[in-house]
Amino acid sequence: MAAVREVEETTAVRLGALLDAGDGATVTLVAGETRLVAHRAVLASRSPVFQAMFQHDTLEASSGEVSITDVEGEVMRELLDYMYTLQTPQLSATAPQMLAAADKYGLSALKAVCEQQVSAQLTIDNAAAAAVLAVRHSCPDLTAAAIAFIKAHNFQVMATQGWADAMRNHVTEVIEVTRLLADPPAEASAPATTGGGSPPGTHHQPHSVHGRAADSAAPAIAAHNTPPFFHIIVSLLRRLPIQDRLDMLTWAAMYGRVEDLRALAAAGAVEEEIRGVVFGQTALHLVASGGHVEAARSLLDARALVHFQDVDYQTPLHYAARNGHTAVVVQLLGASADCNATDGYGDTPLHLAVRAGHAEVAAALLQAGADTGARNEAGSTPLDIATQANNQQLIDMLT
Structure with missing residues (x-):
């Protein structure tokens, strides 16, 4: 050696x-x-x-x-x-x-x-800049050191000009720093695929930060819906461009991050989606596809678009029914989702649930008044589909 x-x-x-x-x-x-x-x-x-x-x-x-x-x-x-x-x-x-x-x-x-040198030089005046630097350049040790320093000094850093400058010039990074100050949540699981041939979302993929590609498992925005951090994060989110908020809304929906969705809703992202969505999937589509019950509730509380149709004319109820998420189906029905809405192929949510063999979902749809005689473009009723699949449980339910 x-x-x-x-x-x-x-x-x-x-x-x-x-x-x-x-x-x-x-x-x-x-x-x-x-x-x-x-x-x-x-x-x-x-x-x-x-x-x-x-x-x-x-x-x-x-x-x-x-x-x-x-x-x-x-x-x-x-x-x-x-x-x-x-x-x-x-x-x-x-x-x-x-x-x-x-x-x-x-x-x-x-x-x-x-990274070691910056960690050794932390002061109340430069800790905000160091934390932003650490987040932007993916420095886990420096991030941990900066967060620990800010906490150890009773959050005095938040009263400095350095923090104010960071909030003004590096909003995305400060959102992540604030989340970490509130203690990070457990890792989120990978999102379910949306299926149906639709694009991954209405909005663009999240913007990269300073040229860096965004990770597929993007960091959460908010850890706890408690002051002062929740309100700080909402304030920061409001400073972001609308498209950035919509991008974050898309990712929070894909991963079912409830607190993130609440913060984004409080920052006006759901209202902006209602005003701006023209073609594609909404956050509610993505939440319904993944079966995220609490996330669906947070979006419905924020008056998300229950009846909006994606590029295949499928509503969030179609997504939840196709993927067998009974609890989300019940939530959507409770929010006046149309159980007989038809997609681009003439399929109702009941058609999709039967085709996928989801008996519990079919039962919930039938209880809500789903039309068992509805025919899709191929001329098939839900009973026809169940018969072709020789699914006796569904045949009994539909006759």
Whole structure:
């Protein structure tokens, strides 16, 4: 191991000398007024981001110049020194910026060192910025340290200018920080598939934060429906663009996150959906598909669209019936859902329940007045479908 370490250190020193000399350089990094000459092979060997950049037909690969708009020149210079020498630069005030740059270019070892440095420098004035930085760049240790620091200082951080600046400029991250301050809920289970050939939702996928793809299991928004955090989160949500709130509503519905839905409803997201939905699935469709009983109740309390039809003209009741979620079916019926609404194929919720063999759902629909003689576009009644499937229980119910 000592011999390997010696070779690595010698190589790093030689690469450092190569950087100083500038011999054979093939790429120029431009960060503001700073221009740094570097070797393409070295950058690619250290950073997966640079490797992908130079391997593909990109402007940077063809021009030999990389424009860097979100990293200051001095920070970029130190980052480049690290990539050549693997020696961590002296970090103090630049640790947060270096962490962001290391994360951007996939330098995990440097990112970890920066994370430790920022954790060691936490104060009441900078803890909000540190927490935002940790959430934005997926730093679990720094996140835990910042949250613990804020709690340990009796939430004094929330009275600082740093917190006010974070609320004004980084609302999405502050929502997550506030959620963590209220203690995170247990992990949510994966959502049920919606089926029916419909797209995953009315709204777009949640926006990525600073270019990062949103995780399929997005973090919850609210942990407890108790002051002061619930009201803080609602206030923050109201500051977001409408589409962001609708995106969050979609994901909260998919995962059945009740407190998230309540916070979003309090922030006006359900009303915005009622005004803005034109084509596709609503949050209530997604909740019905997943069988999330409490989530369905929270949306119905917020006067969600019970009768709205998706691209296949299916209502939330169609979704719940098809997937066998009896409790949600009963809830929707109690909210005056039309048990005889027909979709694009002429199927009623009863048709779908019978086709899937959900006897309990069929019983609930029949009790609500579902039409046993309704015919779909193929001319089939629910009884015809039960007969074709030789489902005697359903045949008895329908005759």
